[in-house]
Amino acid sequence: MFKSNIRDDAGSGAGEVSRHSTLKYPFRLNFYEKPPLGDVTIEEFELFAIDRLRVLGEIESSWARNRPSEEVRKVVGDQCAKYVPLSNNTAKTVELDEQRRKDHIGHFVLRLAFCRSEELRRRFVKAETALFRVRYDADDTLERQQFLKSMKFDWSGITHEEGIALQDQLNTLIGAPEENTDFSGFLKVKWTRIPDLVEKRKVVLKGGWAFVPATEQSALVFHEFQTTLECALEATSKALPRLDEDTRIIPLLNNLSQGFLSGASFDWGSSTATTAGGVTADMIDEMARKHFPFCMRYQHEELRKRKHLPHFSRLEYGLFLKVLGLPIEEALIFWRKSFSKITDDKFNKEYKYNIRHSFGLEGKRANYPAKTCMQIIMERGQKDMECHGCPFATFASENLQTALMSMYNVGSQDMGEILHLVKGQHYHVACTRVWEISHGVKKGAGLDGESVTHPNLYAAKSREFEKARTKQESGEDVVMAEG
Template sequence: MFNARDRRSFKTEDAGDSKPESQKLNFYDRPPRHDVTLEEFEICALNRLRILAEIESSLARNRSWEEMKTQTTQQCKNYLPLDTEEDRKQDHVSHYVLRLAFCRSEDLRRRFIKAEGILFRTRFDEVLKADREQLLDSQRLHWLKVEETEKQNHRNELYSLYPPIKPEDVRNTSFNRDTYYKVRWTRVPDLIEKRKVFLSGGWAYVPGREQSSIIFQEFEDRLARALELTARSLPRLDEDSRLVPILDNLSNGFVAGVSSEWSSSTEGKNGEITAEMVDHHARNDFPMCMRTLHEQLRKDHHLKHFGRLQYGLFLKVLGLPIEESIVFWRKSFDRITDDKFNKEYKYNIRHSFGLEGKRANYPAKSCQQILSPGPSEHGCPYRHYSPENLQTALLANYSSQGLTSADLPEVVALVKSGHFHVACTRVFEITHASCGIKKGDGVGGFESVTHPNQYAARSIELRKGDIKKEGT
C-alpha cells in the first residue's frame, strides 16, 4: 500500500452525485472520483488488458461471434466480474487507466475502441433487462421515437425490411405495435451496411429489435472522442516517472498479449527434465524463439551472455534443475576447458537459480519481453525475421510435425498484421493437430501463446498424453 503522496485521484467537476459503479453497464462518461493506489492502478488495468488482448486474438483468428462471446464472458468472470460495487469500481478504474495507455497513437486508439466495443456488447447481451434499462435511463442517446402517423406513411418500406407475423396483412396489430426510432444515418453504419434500416431525408428508421446497434455505435463514438481528448492531456503525465513505465508496459500488452502467470511456482510442472532430454524437447516442443537459441548453441557450441540468460531461465522454469543445468551447459560448451567453464560460466548459472549473489529466483522472459529486446538480446522470430526468412525457418523447424507450405500464407498474414503471438499460436495448433488440437483451440481453453514456457509445457503435456494413448 502506498501513502498519500503515492496516490492519484481521478476527479471531475461536473460528475454529479450518482455513482457510475452502481450499474453493471457503463458508458464510462465520468471518471472515477476515489483515490487509487499505484498497485491498484496497475493490477486493475492488467486484468482488463487480459480480456481485451484475448478479444484481439479472437478477431485475428476469425472466431465466430458466439465463440468470442463465450471466451470473453469467461475471461470477465475470471478477471473483471461485475457482481459487487467493489468489482464495478475496479472495472471503472481499469477502463480509465487503459485510456491513458492506448490514447497515444491512432492505431492504438482504433484497436482499443474495437476491443472495448466487443466487451461492452458481450456484457450487454449477458446482463438482465433491468440492467439495460438502467443504462438507457442514465444516458441521452438522442433518438426520436417514430410516431404512428409517420410509421404508417412509410409502412411499405418498413414492412419490406421487417415483415409482421402475417405477411398478408400489413396493417395487423403486430406491425402497428412495433416501435421504431429515428437517428441520423451516420450513427448506424453497421445496419446500413447490412441493409437493415430504411433511409429517408438523412434519417435512419431503426426498429426496436435493432435498438442495441444504436447503443453500441454510440458507445464507440463517445469513446473515440474521449480518447482524443485524453491524448491532448497526456503530456502532463510525463513529469511522473512512476506512471509512464506502467502505461508503456500496458500498451505493449496488445502486441504480445498479457503474459500468463509463469513464475517460479510453475517450475517443473511437467516433471524434472534432464540434460539428455533437452535436444528431444527442442525438436518437438519448443517455440521458435527457443528453438533458434538451441540451434545456435549446437552450431557454435556457445551463446553470448543474454542468449544464455534467456535460454537458461526458460529451461529452468521448464523443469531443468540446477545439477542438470550445469551438465547441459558444460556439454554444450565442449570447446573450452573445465577450468574456464567453472571460472566464467558456472557462477552465472547458479546465480540464475538464486544460489549466488542476491539469491533472487529470476523468472523466464515472457513473449512481451522477447518482442521488445534490449541491445544484444534475442528477439521474437515472428517479429524480427523477414517474411522470406521466417517461412524458411518455419519449414525447417516444423515440417516434420505437420506444417506445410500451404500453411505459411496464413501465418505470414498474421505476422504482417502485427499479431505475432497469434501467429505463434497458429503454428502450435498446426503442429499439434495429431494430439487433437484444432484451429481455434490455442494452447488450451482457447488461450493464445503469451509465454515460451506456456508453449513448451503444454506441448510436453499433450505429447505425453499421446504416448500414453499409443501404449494402451
C-alpha cells in the first residue's frame, strides 16, 4: 500500500539527498518491495504516474504492432530516457536519488490505479515485467551483480555430488566437454518457478527440482519480480477502499486506469496551445483530406453532408480545429459557412456563443483543451445522430473497412492488420498504422516511433511530414537542375 503523505503544495520538501552522500536508492534496479515514504505533492503524484504510463503504454503498443524484441528494447529505452531516466551509479552530473525517487513513486501510484481488477493487474504486471527486463539487460554488469546479492533470493547452488550425478545432462545442456565437473555456475530451484525455461528445455529436471545454468539465471530474476508484483497488487487491492474518501486521489487513479484500458494513456503536450501557421477557414477542406485523423475527418465529412453537426460533435471537432491553429475569427467564418441552411439570426442566437465559449471568450473564460484519444475513445459517440467518438471503437467492421478504403486508400493486406488491432481494442495503434499507410511510411517508423495519443498530434506530425518531404523534393530538384 502507498503510505506517503500527500501535499497540495508543490514545495520541494526537506532533506534533499546530495549527489555525493550515501544514496537512498543504491541501485538502478528495483523490486519495489517497500513503498515510498515522505511527502509527495499532488503534482508529483500525477506527473510521475503519467510519465511512467507513457512508457508502459508504448510497451503495449509495441506488442500490438508485433515489433521484434530488439526494436522493443530500443523503443522502450528511448521512452525511458525521455520520461523516466535512470542513470548508473557512475553518472556524475545527475541527481541519482531524484531520478530513482520519481521511478519509485510512479510505480506505486500506478499500482494503486491498476490493482482494482484482474484485467488491469494482469496487464500492469506484464508491462512492468517487460520494463524491468529492459532495464536489467541494459544495466552495468557490476551494479547488477551487487543488486542481485542485496536481494538475497532463496536459491541454492548445486552441490558437487548433485553435479556428478547429473554430469552428462548438465554438460550436454551447456555444451561442455563430457569430462567437465565444474558446475558451480548452476542454481537449484523448484521447477514451478521457471515454467518458461522448462517448456523451452533449457534446464535439467530431477525430483521436482530444476538445475539452471548461469546463462539462464536472468529468467529466475524476472519470474521473481513478476511473482512479487502479483502478490503486492493483490494486497494493495484489499487496502484500496481506505482511499475512497480522498477526493483528490480517486479521480486521478480513475483517469490513469481508464487511459491504460483505452490504450491511450496520456495527453499530448500541445493540446491546449494553438499551432502557429495561420490556419484559415478556406484551408480546412484540404487539410482534412491530407492531415486529419479518422475521427476528425469523419466529422468534417459529416458536417459537409449534413450542413450541421450535433452539440457534442461540434464541441469535439471545434476544439480540435482551435488547437490546429484556427483563430476565433476564422472559426466563426468556418462554422457560419458550414451551417449554410440556417439564417444569420439563428446562427448568432444558437451557435455563436458556444463557439466563442470554447475559445475562452465567454462564460468563465477557460482555455479549453482539445480532447485526447483517451477521452474520445471513452465517450463512445454514434448515438442519436452524434458522430463524435473514435470510429475504430464505434464503427461496425464493414463500415470501418468502407470508410478506411475511401478516406485513406487502405488496401486489403493492411486492412486485415488494422481489423485485428481493432478487435484487440488497440485503437490508437490502428490509427497509427493508418497514419503510416497514408503517408507511405514503413511500419513502425511513423510519429517518431510512437503511437497516436491525440488527434492534434496526428495532424501536427502529418503537416511536419509534408513540409519535410516538400523541402527534400525541392532540394533534389535543385541538384538535378545544377547537374
